[in-house]
Amino acid sequence: MNARVSVRCDSTALEAGNVKVFALRLPASHGLCHDIDPGRYVALEYADMAGGVQHRMYSVTRKPAPDVFEIAVRRTGTHGVADRLHASLEEGAAVTLLYAGGDITVDAVAAHQQVLMWAGGIGVTLPIALLRELAEQAKGGKSVPHVTLYLCCPRVQDVPFLNELLELDLTSSWFDMQVFITRQPIDSNSRHFRAGRPSDDMLRALAAPGAVLLCGGYQFALETRSRVREFFLQAELLIESFSAPKAEPPAPSALAPAAPRAVIAIAGLGTSLPADPEKSLLDNLEQHGVPIRSQCRSGICGSCRVKVLSGDCRREADFCLDDNDVSQGYALACCTYPTQGELTVALGAGS
Secondary structure (H helix, E strand, O other): OOOOEEEEEEEEEEEOOOEEEEEEEOOHHHOOOOOOOEOEEEEEEEEOOOOOEEEEEEEEEEEEEOOEEEEEEEOOOOOOHHHHHHHHOOOOOEEEEEEEEOOOOHHHOOOOOEEEEEEEHHHHHHHHHHHHHHHHHHHOOOOOOEEEEEEEEOOHHHOOOHHHHHHHHHHOOOEEEEEEEOOOOOOOOOOOEEEOOOOHHHHHHOOOOOEEEEEOOHHHHHHHHHHHHHHOOOOEEEEEOOOOOOOOOOOHHHHOOOOOOOEEEEOOOOOEEEOOOOOOHHHHHHHOOOOOOOOOOOOOOOOOEEEEEEOOEEEOOOOOOOHHHHHOOEEEHHHEEEOOOEEEEEEOOOO
């Protein structure tokens, strides 16, 4: 699916951790949502609290009917799209669906014998989607992998879907979970709850997983990927993160009057565009109306791949390009920041 369509909110339900679940229905004229499967994500267009229209992506957590899908959104208190959805998307209201994307569905994990799912906060939306699908397969008599879920949350009251996860743990032989509470003192003798974060000893004690699923913010995904590579080098790595790298303020030298102003030159267009070093290359190009493919905006999908031909830029780590790509000048626009002087790029190169 890659077309704008208005979807109607069928219902809402509150979850723990300032999370609200929205059931969204496609119009009858659009047909069934064949490519909106649990585990994939949808891109929605909606205004933030200030009225600025934004694009945001949310994992599909359930598909209760052929033309209905659910998403779970955490209210952040930052007056963004999530807060506006909580405040105004009620039963009968509409939101614009732009497209569906993502390759992580139950099929990505079902063939493995051991799977580790490691999520931070609202990143649990992808694991819960896959666990629900695996539970249905298990009920139908199919063989499913043994799944271990590590879920990191600041406080006990912040854990979304806690009752459902505990019930699945207590009633299924193929699933076990541990919740790691990072900002609240708790008794770590509990079977299901521990203070802090997963330790190296805990990772060593796990049966080697065939696949590891990492879900959370950009920094969370970056740090957990590093640890997974250390302990489970042979595991298939599946990553989902919908937050972009945070921009760093320009260094003092870049603010000096003599420093060259940052500009972006696009090969073949013959124009130079003023650039904001605090915004990614992707954001800068979109601000100037330059067409560029993008989806995840967090360095995973590779849609915004470009080639840096000349100039200086700052690159944040991504989850897509390898060392050979980088040595040839390829970069992801969502993880690349102009610094000073002219940065020349070729759009769509090698994609």
